[in-house]
Amino acid sequence: MKVTKKTANRIYLIGFMGSGKSTLGPMLAKSLDLDFVDLDDLIEEVEAMKISEIFERKGEQYFRNKEREILATTESYSNTVFATGGGLPCYNQNMKMIQKLGYSIYLELTPLQIFNRIKNSTNRPLVNRLSTVQLKQFIQDTLSKRVEYYNQAMTVVNAHQPIEKLVIECMIKIE
Ligand code: S3P
Numbered sequence: 001m002k003v004t005k006k007t008a009n010r011i012y013l014i015g016f017m018g019s020g021k022s023t024l025g026p027m028l029a030k031s032l033d034l035d036f037v038d039l040d041d042l043i044e045e046v047e048a049m050k051i052s053e054i055f056e057r058k059g060e061q062y063f064r065n066k067e068r069e070i071l072a073t074t075e076s077y078s079n080t081v082f083a084t085g086g087g088l089p090c091y092n093q094n095m096k097m098i099q100k101l102g103y104s105i106y107l108e109l110t111p112l113q114i115f116n117r118i119k120n121s122t123n124r125p126l127v128n129r130l131s132t133v134q135l136k137q138f139i140q141d142t143l144s145k146r147v148e149y150y151n152q153a154m155t156v157v158n159a160h161q162p163i164e165k166l167v168i169e170c171m172i173k174i175e
Contacts, residue, residue: 008078009034010102011174014089014150016143017124018117019107019159020166021083027167029081032174038083042070051085055125068092075101087126090149099152105170106153111139113160 011034013021022038029036040051043066047054054063067088074082082102089095089104098104109117115136118127127135150156155173159166 008102009080010074010077011081012098012102012104012153013081013083013107014098014104014153015086015107015159016109016114016139016146016150017086017127018114018121019086019109020117020163021107023163024107024159024166024170025081025083027163028170031167031171032081033079035077035080036083037074037077037080039067039070039074039088040083040085042073043067043085046070050123052123052125052128064091068094071097087146089152090146095149095152099154103174104153104155105173106150106156107159107166108150108156109159111136111143114139114143 011028011032013025013028015021022040025038026036028034043054043063044050047066049057051063054066064087067085068091071084071088071094074080084098089098118124118139119132119135122128127138130138157166157169157173161169
């Protein structure tokens with residue numbers, strides 16, 4: 001694996017909401033014989049609250065700080081694939097930390113592909129209450145700000161393909 005001893009076989013999947021990090025993650029982990037951890041799940045566990053509840057009761061800033069703290073704890077893991085929240089790489093210099101800790105894969109989609117995947121989403125606090133027009137605009141605006149962080153990933157894969165193919169493509173890129 002390209003993932004070196006120094007990075008202890010840690011692989012971080014990054015990308016916008018709906019890019020398939022939480023779906024791909026367990027499959028990739030299984031194929032590589034690694035563990036899988038979803039960082040949003042870890043935050044929910046530590047906070048004993050759903051992400052949407054954290055946003056509602058404590059605010060986005062609090063959530064972003066938690067993301068940073070949880071990301072830092074991944075240094076103690078090895079042989080693990082991590083799914084990260086869509087905003088995580090774009091705040092608090094987190095992308096730098098990811099670079100230091102492991103190998104990163106950006107699951108890339110176009111704004112329209114993202115829209116089609118998240119338009120019926122009910123568990124994402126940033127987009128739940130948006131109309132169709134607002135959601136399209138939000139994706140355009142937010143992706144254009146985030147892409148400079150996502151593109152710092154060590155490799156980029158086209159996420160708009162059957163999941164089995166995506167797993168294979170990621171494995172080839174890593175090996
Ligand atoms: C967020 C994405 C979500 C979750 C939170 C904020 C974002 O994760 O972390 O709702 O800022 O894009 P997914 O990318 O897994 O939906």
